[in-house]
Structures are given as C-alpha cells and as structure tokens.
Amino acid sequence: MPHAATARSTGDFHADRRYEYARAAFEEGDFEAAADLARQVLELVPDFAPAQAMLGRAAAELGSAEEAVNALHRALALEPEDALGVRLDLARLGALAPEDAITDGYVRALFDDYAPKFDRHLTRSLAYRGPALIADALRRACSRRLREYRFGASLDLGCGTGLMAQELAGCCASIEGVDLSPRMLEKAQKTKLYDALHEGELVAFLDGRRTGEADLVVAADVFVYMAALDAVFRAAHRVLGREGLFAFTVQAHEGDGYVLGPDARYAHGESYLWALADDAGFDVVIFERVSTREDRGVPVPGFLVVMQR
Template identity: 65%
Template structure:
C-alpha cells in the first residue's frame, strides 16, 4: 500500500493506505510534513513540500498524488490533472484513489472513478476496525435488513426460509454471514481485500472464501449452481451493474434469489456522490432486473447506515431468477 490519500468510506474519513517508503529518508520526512500540511489545509505548503519530495524521488506516486490534490484545492485545475495523471501512470492499480479526484475534475468519466486496486487498499487498512466503526457510529444494519427481506420474500413465494449454496459477494468481515447463520449452507464469501477475508475467516461461518472481484468470480462459476447471491453494501463501489446482474442471473438456479442494497439516486442510471460512493436509481434497478430476466420480489426504500447523524437513503432488493 502506498501514500495516505484521504477518502470517504462509509461516512468517515480514513487514509486509504499507509506510508510506503520512497527509499530516501529525507524525502520520506518531507512527505510526512506535506501530509501534515494537507491535513491542516495549508495547501500552498503541501504543494511546495510535495515538489521538494519529487525533486529527490521523481517517481514516488504518493507525492505526485498529494501534489495533485493540493493543486486541486488551490483551484489550479490543469496542473492538478497533470500531477494526478502522473501518479496514476506510476501506479495504474490506483491504490491511492486518484481516479476519484480526476473524475471530480471532469478529467475521467464518473463510471471509471473507482478501481479494484483502490477498493482493495481502502478495505485492507479499514479491516481491523471495520465492524466496530460500521455498526457503532454509522449504525449500519444492511445485513439485518437483507435477512428480514429474505424472510418476507420466502413467505411471498411460499418457499422454505432456508437456502442452499449461498454466495456472499463482497463479504467483508462476515457481517452478512452472521445475519444468515443457520439458514444458508454451504456459504461462500468473496472479497477483494485479503485483510477483510482474514477477519471473515475468524468467524468460522464460511465454507470457502475467495479473493476476487465479484464479476470475475461469477464469470468463473458454473451455471445454475447457487440458491442465493447477496451483495450487501457492495454496489456503492460499482458504477454500471449490468455485468453483476448478468453474472448473478447465470449462476443462480431457477427461483434462486439475488439480494442487494444500494444508495439511492434521484435521477436516471447512477451517480458518483461526494462521499466517493455510487448511488443507483430505482428506475435503473427495475430496468436491469427486467432486461436480465429477474422478477422483483422486494424493492424497498431503506437506509442501511447514517452519515453525520443523517440517514443515507437507499434501496434494498430481492430479485428472483
């Protein structure tokens, strides 16, 4: 992991990665001073110190990213874009999350703002305190809401409230697995972050855990094998959901359920918010369900978490293949 870009995650500001040495002690110290200046909103000092770092270590991506962000705050758009693009060229996996900044500057389409590398780095750092922060200050209750919706969906379809093979897409530390304990077996978890998977492993709830992005994972699974696929608070890091819906539809058996939550967008399609999360509209979700072949069993307006003591609007869906 590299640098320490400041990014929003589930309503809180966290650093998306820890400091990786540049290989030059003086450069590392100046970079630390630059980070401190940025946190204090002294963007002139940040830019000056970041440039000093780059004079010593020209290919240190975290310093390029910090220079770009300070220039963005100072209103120097073109210079900021140049620095951020340089950072991205140095580290294309984008653990630093500069794609988000480029999208905010209009230099990258909103649908390309969040990369798998960024999400992996973000959650690798977040993993040790994820459960406490999410279920404490943010009052996150997505898994409980999904579990209740699945009970209602089973009643609606007059089927037993038990599930065979269940795929927890973006399982994180295992909060969804806990909510499904006793009603889903076997249970497999999928996540981009190895450190989140380490936490999930400690729950002893999963029969298998896989480090992968959900679209690629689904593409490699057999047709019609699963009874239930779940994506709890996962699609907030994805723009278009066509591939995810198609993959879920293919791996589900007939009458299998696909359950998920999203943040709500009062418009058409999807939007990248100031919280660095995607929101999706009800019309987009219904259109995707229909075009993919799903039937809508549940589609409720809900809030799965709070941000700054305000409920974050969203949707919860249970679709049937």
Template identity: 80%
Template structure:
C-alpha cells in the same frame, strides 16, 4: 471512508519526513503549504507516487485545475493500479469519466487498510445495518413466496469480514464468500462460518461458477463501488437456480442510471435497477427505500432489493 492512508516509503528518509509534514498540512487545510512541501518531496524523490497525488490534491483545492490534473496523471502513470485512488480526484475534476473512477486496486487497498477497525467503525460510527436489513428482507420475501426460509448454496459477494454470514448462519446448507481484500478475508475466515472464501473480483468470481448452482446471491453494500451493474445482474441470474433470489443494497439517487457521489461511492437510480431486472427476467419481491448507514450523522439514502429469478 477516505482514500487508503497506507503510504509506501519513497526510499529517502528526508523525503518521507517531508511528506508527513505535507500530509499534516493538507489535513489542516493549509493547501499552499501542502503543495510546497509535496514539491520539495519530489525534488528528493521524483517518482514518489504519494507525493504526486498530494501535489495534485493540494493544487485542486487551490483551484489550479490544469496543474492538479497533470500531477494526478503523473501519479497514475507511476501506479496504474491506483491504490491511492487518484482516479477519483481526476473524475471530480472532470478529467476522467465517472465510471472509470474506482478500480479493483483502489478498493483492495482501501479495505486492506480498513480491515483492522472495520466492524467497530462500520456498525458503531456509521450505524451500518446492511446485512441485518437484507436478512429481514429475505425472511419477508420467503413469506411472500410461501417458501421455506432456508437456502442451499449461498454466494456472498464482497463478503468483507463476514457480517452477512453471521446474519444468515443457520439458514443455509453452505455459504461461500468473495472479496478483493485479503485482510478482510482473513477476518472472515476467523468467523468459521464460510465453507470457502475466494480472493477476487465479484463478476469474475460469478463467471467461474456453475449455471443454476445457487439458491441465493447476496451483495451487502458492495455494489456501491461499481458503476454499471449489467454484468453482475447477468451473472447472478445465470448462477441462480429457478426461483433463486438475488438480494442486495445500493445507494440511491433520484434520477436514472448511476452517478459518482461525493462520498466516493456510486448511487443508482430506481428506473435503472428496474430496467436491468426486467431485461433478465428477474421479478422484484422486495424493492424499498432504506438507509444502510450514516454519513456525518445523516442517513444515506439507498434501496433494499430482493429479486427472484
């Protein structure tokens, strides 16, 4: 996925038209024309955030780092929630720490924009199979632990349109989901599989839940939008009852810690994940390399993990 495409109007018809020309030039990789048109837009509408972002991105492509950073910072000052994702551009230019690159505002805007085509694009174009892999891993984990493949309360983090609930339907007493995107939650609600749906950030959601209340916490392809995972691991451990399971997928990289990839997602290293699990007393039941999706036809490396409290 790219940055959110939805652009609010500048309030000036001529500026909006010129911005569309700038965007078309950028998509055709005519960055000089895009930068020139963005400047023309800003003469008409000096506070149009999208035009500042367009100017910064165009200048970055042309090698004008200093000017690019200034334009992007102006965009961010006008819209601190960063629905357009300019923090990612600043991080790529080395002007912002990688772990500050992705905000809740960006993720919300990204998935609100993506919601209408999410299921078909993800499963068909990207060959996404995160929920299917997690469901299979949970079956294997239960078999290894000689326990019934059935759960009481499930908490689905970053539930999206409900693909994970579809895989777990019939294997739980209750399932609740949380997501930043109201449009994704609207689609999840239509599945009629959730006992409750919550709009919000996942760590804050977990922090508001009771200690030991859940049998299972799942996070399918959502931790890729988080840098440090300490807080989510800690809260998942707290809300799980004894022997409860935490199942998730992440993108992988060969080193330690985490990195911000060119695909605007974070990748996490195996030593980092093991260290976090060990520090909280989680026991790995399943920990294996997988690919949950493709990028331009190439499998993206990741990890499939099931931890037991």
C-alpha cells in the same frame, strides 16, 4: 473523499519527513503548505507516486486545476493499479469519466487498510445495518413466495469481514464468499461461517461458477463501488437456480442510471435497477427505500432489493 493509506517510504529520510509534513498540512487544511512540501519531496524523489497524488489533491483544493490534473496523471502512470485512488480525484475534476473512477486496486487497498477497524467503525460510527436489513427482507420475501426461510448453496459477494454470513448463520446449506481484500478475507475466515472464501472480483467469480448452482446471491453495500451493474445482474441470474433469490443494497439517487457521489461511492437510480431486473429476467419481490448507514449523523438514502429468478 476516502483514500487508502499512503504512509510509505521514499527511501530518502529527508523526503519521508517532508512527505509526512505534507500529509499533516493537508489534513489541517493548509493546502498551500501541503503543495509546497509535496513539490520538495518530488525534487528529491520524482517518482514517488503518493507525493504526486498529494500535490494533485492540494492543487485541486487551491483551484489550480491544470497542475492538479497533471500531477494526478503522473501518480496514475507510476501506479496504474491506483491503490492511491487518484482516479476518483480525476473524475471529480472532470478529467476522467465517472464510471472509470473506481478500480479493483483502489478497493483492495482501501479495505486492506480498513480491515482492522472495519466492524467497529461500521456498526458504531456509521450505524451500519445493511446485512440485518437484507436478512429481514429475505425473511419477508420467503413469506411472500410461500417458501421456507432456508437456502441451499449461497454466495456472498463482497463478503468483507463476514457480517452478512453472521446474519444468515444456520440458514444456508453452504455459503461461500468473495472479496478483493485479502485482509478482509482473513477476518471473514475467523468467523468459521464460510465453507469457502475466494479473493477476486465478484463478476469474474460468478462467471466461474456453474449455471444454476446457487439458491441465494447476496451483496450488502458492495455495488456502491461499481458503476454499471448489468454484468453482475446477468451473472447472478445465470448462477441462480429456479426460484433462487438475489438480494442487495445500493445507495440511491433520484435520477436515471448511476452517479459518482461526493462520498466516492456510486448511487443508482430506481428506474435503472428495475430496467436491469427486467433485462436479466428477474422478478422483483421487494424494492424499498432504506438507509444502511449514516454519514456525519445523517442517514444515507438507499434501496433494498430482493429479486427472484
């Protein structure tokens, strides 16, 4: 399960050393040592949230569910924005509803930490191709709808470092991006492909846009960090003008609704997406099974969707 980096100082040299030993023990699978060292840190600095989180995770691995949940709740109380991602652990332990597992604070911290190595890791280690698949699907959707493969005002949700804008370069009259992570936005700025970049949550961003102003809304592998998608479907439909396109990828699961997977990402069901499209007033142009990335060399199942307003 991915977590944002937690290498922070307690302000106590001895506690810092013990915490680093705890991290190393956890990474090596020595959960008893990790838990013991985390307890030692907390004796010195009781309000150090990363050590509470470490204790909770180690206790969970050791099967001590009550101690795990208590420590994780203490970590969350100390840092409610949850940059440490302990809500994911609580959900895995059944102590929190799956739809409440991922917060904006967690995603921001995760991708701020990820930003320096993001592109290389995605394209080389994970064989990531979400933006390329979306661009190809948009070409085919335009052909089916007898329209030119060119777009007016375009909005890139969860734009990250700008991989989607690179795929759409030269095809949009304008393109603006939104992302929670300021460090990702710094990298996107360097592409010089965006007319504007915005730091914030994507539904709030869409809610602040004018009705009917956009010709294209894209979201490449962004909805894996969102449970319910009804609000974003409604917002995208409102922002799009007549015959505007909404294109996105999601991870797939074979049931209804959505589930939080062991990879700490949400997967959405086919029937759920079709129902949302119908409720929001979209016409589905393309709905295909794809894989946008690999996990340990195995393709992760997903859906590629293009809808028209």
